[in-house]
Amino acid sequence: MALKDILAERPVRRAGIETAVASLKDKFGDRVVTGEDVRRAHAHSTTYIPNQMPDAVFFAETEEEVQALVLICGENDTPIVPFGTGSSLEGHINAPQGGISIDLSRMDKVLAVNAEDLDCTVEPGITREALNAHLRDTGLFFPIDPGANASLGGMAATRASGTNAVRYGTMRDNVISLTAVMADGRIIRTARRAKKTSAGYDLTRLLVGSEGTLGIITKLNLRLYGIPEAILSGVCSFPSVRDACDTVIETIQSGIPVARIELLDAQSMEAANAYAGLDLEARPSLFLEFHGSPASVAEQAETFGAIAREHGGGEIRASQKTEERAKLWKARHDMYWASMTLRPGARAIATDVCVPLSRLADCIGETQEDIAANGLVGPIIGHVGDGNFHVTLLLDVADPREIDAAEAFMARLAERAVAMDGTCTGEHGVGQGKRGYLRRELGDAVDVMRSIKLALDPHNILNPGKIFASE
Amino acid sequence: MALKDILAERPVRRAGIETAVASLKDKFGDRVVTGEDVRRAHAHSTTYIPNQMPDAVFFAETEEEVQALVLICGENDTPIVPFGTGSSLEGHINAPQGGISIDLSRMDKVLAVNAEDLDCTVEPGITREALNAHLRDTGLFFPIDPGANASLGGMAATRASGTNAVRYGTMRDNVISLTAVMADGRIIRTARRAKKTSAGYDLTRLLVGSEGTLGIITKLNLRLYGIPEAILSGVCSFPSVRDACDTVIETIQSGIPVARIELLDAQSMEAANAYAGLDLEARPSLFLEFHGSPASVAEQAETFGAIAREHGGGEIRASQKTEERAKLWKARHDMYWASMTLRPGARAIATDVCVPLSRLADCIGETQEDIAANGLVGPIIGHVGDGNFHVTLLLDVADPREIDAAEAFMARLAERAVAMDGTCTGEHGVGQGKRGYLRRELGDAVDVMRSIKLALDPHNILNPGKIFASE
Numbered sequence: 001m002a003l004k005d006i007l008a009e010r011p012v013r014r015a016g017i018e019t020a021v022a023s024l025k026d027k028f029g030d031r032v033v034t035g036e037d038v039r040r041a042h043a044h045s046t047t048y049i050p051n052q053m054p055d056a057v058f059f060a061e062t063e064e065e066v067q068a069l070v071l072i073c074g075e076n077d078t079p080i081v082p083f084g085t086g087s088s089l090e091g092h093i094n095a096p097q098g099g100i101s102i103d104l105s106r107m108d109k110v111l112a113v114n115a116e117d118l119d120c121t122v123e124p125g126i127t128r129e130a131l132n133a134h135l136r137d138t139g140l141f142f143p144i145d146p147g148a149n150a151s152l153g154g155m156a157a158t159r160a161s162g163t164n165a166v167r168y169g170t171m172r173d174n175v176i177s178l179t180a181v182m183a184d185g186r187i188i189r190t191a192r193r194a195k196k197t198s199a200g201y202d203l204t205r206l207l208v209g210s211e212g213t214l215g216i217i218t219k220l221n222l223r224l225y226g227i228p229e230a231i232l233s234g235v236c237s238f239p240s241v242r243d244a245c246d247t248v249i250e251t252i253q254s255g256i257p258v259a260r261i262e263l264l265d266a267q268s269m270e271a272a273n274a275y276a277g278l279d280l281e282a283r284p285s286l287f288l289e290f291h292g293s294p295a296s297v298a299e300q301a302e303t304f305g306a307i308a309r310e311h312g313g314g315e316i317r318a319s320q321k322t323e324e325r326a327k328l329w330k331a332r333h334d335m336y337w338a339s340m341t342l343r344p345g346a347r348a349i350a351t352d353v354c355v356p357l358s359r360l361a362d363c364i365g366e367t368q369e370d371i372a373a374n375g376l377v378g379p380i381i382g383h384v385g386d387g388n389f390h391v392t393l394l395l396d397v398a399d400p401r402e403i404d405a406a407e408a409f410m411a412r413l414a415e416r417a418v419a420m421d422g423t424c425t426g427e428h429g430v431g432q433g434k435r436g437y438l439r440r441e442l443g444d445a446v447d448v449m450r451s452i453k454l455a456l457d458p459h460n461i462l463n464p465g466k467i468f469a470s471e
Numbered sequence: 472m473a474l475k476d477i478l479a480e481r482p483v484r485r486a487g488i489e490t491a492v493a494s495l496k497d498k499f500g501d502r503v504v505t506g507e508d509v510r511r512a513h514a515h516s517t518t519y520i521p522n523q524m525p526d527a528v529f530f531a532e533t534e535e536e537v538q539a540l541v542l543i544c545g546e547n548d549t550p551i552v553p554f555g556t557g558s559s560l561e562g563h564i565n566a567p568q569g570g571i572s573i574d575l576s577r578m579d580k581v582l583a584v585n586a587e588d589l590d591c592t593v594e595p596g597i598t599r600e601a602l603n604a605h606l607r608d609t610g611l612f613f614p615i616d617p618g619a620n621a622s623l624g625g626m627a628a629t630r631a632s633g634t635n636a637v638r639y640g641t642m643r644d645n646v647i648s649l650t651a652v653m654a655d656g657r658i659i660r661t662a663r664r665a666k667k668t669s670a671g672y673d674l675t676r677l678l679v680g681s682e683g684t685l686g687i688i689t690k691l692n693l694r695l696y697g698i699p700e701a702i703l704s705g706v707c708s709f710p711s712v713r714d715a716c717d718t719v720i721e722t723i724q725s726g727i728p729v730a731r732i733e734l735l736d737a738q739s740m741e742a743a744n745a746y747a748g749l750d751l752e753a754r755p756s757l758f759l760e761f762h763g764s765p766a767s768v769a770e771q772a773e774t775f776g777a778i779a780r781e782h783g784g785g786e787i788r789a790s791q792k793t794e795e796r797a798k799l800w801k802a803r804h805d806m807y808w809a810s811m812t813l814r815p816g817a818r819a820i821a822t823d824v825c826v827p828l829s830r831l832a833d834c835i836g837e838t839q840e841d842i843a844a845n846g847l848v849g850p851i852i853g854h855v856g857d858g859n860f861h862v863t864l865l866l867d868v869a870d871p872r873e874i875d876a877a878e879a880f881m882a883r884l885a886e887r888a889v890a891m892d893g894t895c896t897g898e899h900g901v902g903q904g905k906r907g908y909l910r911r912e913l914g915d916a917v918d919v920m921r922s923i924k925l926a927l928d929p930h931n932i933l934n935p936g937k938i939f940a941s942e
Binding site for chain 1: 587653661670680681685728767858895926
């Protein structure tokens with residue numbers, strides 16, 4: 001959605017906000033903060049959309065407090081914007097209609113680890129790194145890794161995924177059940193702890209990806225996995241992006257249970273070398289990881305190697321050593337920062353699309369041509385096993401012409417992905433930024449989504465101004 | 472839900488049905504059938520709930536015809552009951568308020584196979600066996616296997632799973648997107664063909680498992696998998712159900728990607744031996760299958776064997792030969808029929824629950840005691856890798872005392888599963904039979920489901936009398 005449209009949106013006057021803030025202050029004292037610094041920080045996002053501050057920030061500590069907040073805001077027609085760590089990428093935490101940002105970072109407990117059942121129950125504010133640190137002694141881990149050290153509640157709300165979704169799935173697949181406070185203050189638990197169920201509508205999956213617009217997540221029951229006996233990581237470079245993509249297609253098709261298969265284009269490799277002090281070839285490359293028994297990872301790597309060679313792939317630089325693996329994946333995870341070396345002083349704006357695997361090389365190829373034709377700087381990285389890739393545009397956000405050019409590019413990218421039967425967002429979510437593309441992608445299904453929103457939050461107090469465009 | 476409550480439900484008078492049937496006959500001629508045999512056949516279910524016939528059966532051939540039916544029924548307040556193959560187990564296809572059964576079996580085309588993307592698009596009436604026959608030359612297969620040769624539309628509608636869900640997931644995980652005709656006649660497509668998406672609410676997962684109450688599925692885009700290079704099947708017997716369950720827990724925990732791991736209790740083994748002419752030990756046994764490369768399946772079987780031996784498991788009788796494997800799995804799939812040998816002349820009524828894996832041995836143990844204490848005949852089989860098991864009660868359905876005893880047993884079983892943080896149905900669905908357990912399991916979440924139903928089908932024309940109890 002174009003910035004000018006976002007800024008031109010009819011400001012909704014919410015007369016009750018002042019009353020709500022006063023009630024909350026009465027009830028929760030100094031955990032309701034109205035200072036500008038805190039409010040601004042809670043609407044700080046890595047987009048070019050201006051900071052739209054809430055009227056207050058409430059630091060919740062219990063589910064009952066979340067419920068109390070929702071009831072007070074409901075009585076006073078006051079918007080609520082759930083906040084985890086603020087690492088979302090499409091303006092999800094902005095407060096375009098004001099209201100209360102509910103900071104859930106203090107609700108960060110691990111409530112239960114059920115090792116025999118390979119699941120755990122956590123509060124929404126815990127981050128994925130904190131969860132995995134907690135789990136370390138159990139031999140289990142939670143795989144979903146969107147790069148940022150996001151909160152689990154936020155990851156569920158945006159249906160996050162990341163590097164190893166190709167093997168372990170996304171948040172959609174790894175949330176067993178949720179507890180949430182709905183707009184009317186009801187607390188619901190969407191499912192029980194059984195691994196599968198056919199008992200009624202799948203409210204778990206409805207809330208996962210609802211971006212805080214249907215309920216506020218207060219507990220999550222998550223799937224865990226045994227830490228693999230052996231992990232092998234490697235890098236393999238290719239003559240072209242198409243060769244790399246063809247290798248990915250065959251790898252997936254041959255059933256190799258690759259745990260990570262990430263594309264970095266030549267420009268990204270340059271940036272990674274410069275930023276992380278690597279000495280890899282500045283050619284399109286796949287970063288890989290295999291999980292399994294020692295025999296299995298060796299077999300996987302060998303099968304992959306044979307496929308890669310058929311497509312001009314070089315030798316795989318592989319390692320099972322924890323330190324070398326960590327260095328490699330740190331370089332991948334730091335790509336956001338590394339990209340900035342390509343245009344010092346610029347702001348990095350990440351966008352994502354996802355297409356059927358067979359169209360990936362076309363989509364990336366056309367996008368690279370588009371970037372070049374429009375004089376943009378935009379390295380491409382991708383969770384290519386899922387057909388998902390990101391362009392990180394390096395922009396001078398103070399220059400309106402650059403913003404216009406970037407927006408036009410992102411609109412073409414979304415359109416290109418949708419035309420290839422893909423989606424305008426594989427993992428970042430809609431937020432404010434992608435609302436304008438949703439109808440083109442999903443047609444009347446958007447109206448069905450709206451009907452559900454209206455049925456469950458008739459006064460639109462939960463994260464208003466997200467997902468749905470004011471059409 | 473007790474039979475007497477089902478039968479006592481306030482009959483809803485639907486004045487418009489006659490008009491709807493006349494309109495449909497005008498439009499579709501002899502594809503609208505009102506003869507009693509056809510109507511009875513379309514409400515024939517393997518439950519003890521009496522046959523509740525529709526007023527007519529419409530054999531649809533295109534999506535546009537489904538839409539036309541929905542519009543005509545909408546105008547005339549006429550219920551619509553979607554019908555695939557009639558293999559559901561909880562009365563889903565009964566027409567307690569009359570109306571039109573829409574038979575989708577003629578909409579059975581494979582519309583596209585996208586081999587590079589490992590997906591296909593099909594019409595809802597195709598059966599899983601027909602789909603896999605169609606796919607044979609591609610080297611791909613669709614794994615979900617609920618036993619019956621069900622239709623894919625029906626499998627999606629009931630969120631079916633079955634023997635190999637432990638590895639490949641359920642219909643929840645394997646439907647990429649759906650096209651459906653909603654209650655107001657709108658045709659929506661819930662998602663595009665990308666492997667993952669964060670574009671708005673997950674309407675795919677909302678429709679999967681909605682049992683025809685939210686929309687009529689007209690197309691499905693499904694995930695496919697490469698046929699494994701090697702498949703190894705085997706049987707391993709144990710001193711007790713608990714030993715078998717402990718083996719399952721360790722197998723899953725150790726990350727062996729077992730493709731099937733099915734429990735048959737001693738009584739089921741007796742029945743299987745008698746019915747299928749096998750000579751297996753009549754002790755609790757696990758039927759197993761491993762998929763992968765030749766080296767990988769050997770490694771998996773070996774690791775499993777070591778775990779099994781620690782729990783008193785016998786030698787694994789294993790085979791990679793197609794014929795022997797087929798014989799073994801046919802015996803497993805025929806358990807419904809085999810069970811009947813345990814009480815000749817009786818009707819077999821299958822019920823299912825699903826619990827966290829750690830509670831499986833307790834749940835099965837208590838259930839076996841319950842069966843014995845109440846003089847019932849009920850062999851137990853289970854998709855135990857998922858914590859899911861079935862009791863097949865052998866009943867004289869003409870004897871009200873037996874029905875009462877069976878209902879009381881099933882209520883205790885559902886209660887037991889829910890008390891162990893499990894679900895009253897792992898894969899059969901709610902239908903008519905399990906409506907009474909839903910609130911105990913999910914509390915106020917049921918009201919949220921009702922709100923969604925009301926928002927999307929305000930006149931309750933889509934499969935009324937299913938999922939929700941008239942509380």
